[in-house]
Amino acid sequence: xxxxxxxxxxxxxxxxxxxxxxxxxxxxxxxxxxxxxxxxxxxxxxxxxxxxxxxxxxxxxxxxxxxxxxxxxxxxxxxxxxxxxxxxxxxxxxxxxxxxxxxxxxxxxxxxxxxxxxxxxxxxxxxxxxxxxxxxxxxxxxxxxxxxxxxxxxxxxxxxxx
Numbered sequence: 001x002x003x004x005x006x007x008x009x010x011x012x013x014x015x016x017x018x019x020x021x022x023x024x025x026x027x028x029x030x031x032x033x034x035x036x037x038x039x040x041x042x043x044x045x046x047x048x049x050x051x052x053x054x055x056x057x058x059x060x061x062x063x064x065x066x067x068x069x070x071x072x073x074x075x076x077x078x079x080x081x082x083x084x085x086x087x088x089x090x091x092x093x094x095x096x097x098x099x100x101x102x103x104x105x106x107x108x109x110x111x112x113x114x115x116x117x118x119x120x121x122x123x124x125x126x127x128x129x130x131x132x133x134x135x136x137x138x139x140x141x142x143x144x145x146x147x148x149x150x151x152x153x154x155x156x157x158x159x160x161x162x
Contacts, residue, residue, distance in 0.1 A: 038084070038109035044098045051091040053102050055109075058083035062113075066121050069128040073121045081110045 040056045061083055065076035088102035 038105065038112075042088075042102060042105055044092075044095075044101060051095065051098055053087045053091055055084055055087050058087055063124070066124040067128050069125065069132045071125070073118055076121070077110070077114055080113060081106075084109060 038055050038059075040054065040059070042053045042055065044051050058080055062076060062080040065071050065079055066073075084106040085103065088099060088106055092099040092102055
């Protein structure tokens with residue numbers, strides 16, 4: 001029982017942190033920049049090919065996917081790869097050299113996440129599972145209270161009829 005009580009503030013704190021946006025955009029601000037293998041923004045190193053790719057939405061989506069109870073790491077990683085590539089294609093659609101450089105950076109990040117040990121995924125899954133269990137527990141408690149209230153009303157109605 002003490003373990004469950006200790007877990008509740010941690011779970012609620014994590015939820016509040018994610019909801020407040022303090023942990024987002026995730027690429028650089030999750031705690032260690034190397035977690036997702038890429039920064040929020042990528043600029044072309046060559047000044048003649050000006051442009052900037054924004055990867056923060058892809059990282060936000062990856063955190064959302066990892067934080068969904070029961071989600072598959074492989075599926076989340078595929079979505080992440082697609083989102084990163086889309087982020088490159090938007091600003092560099094008509095600049096082949098810049099698009100190539102951006103996609104090289106993205107491919108490195110994709111492989112980094114795929115080959116990673118999955119600790120971030122497992123941590124987020126544990127938090128999501130704990131949140132889900134807490135919500136289920138509350139729903140069961142609410143249902144018990146509703147049934148008890150219904151029984152009280154039935155007994156009261158029975159007494160009033162007598």
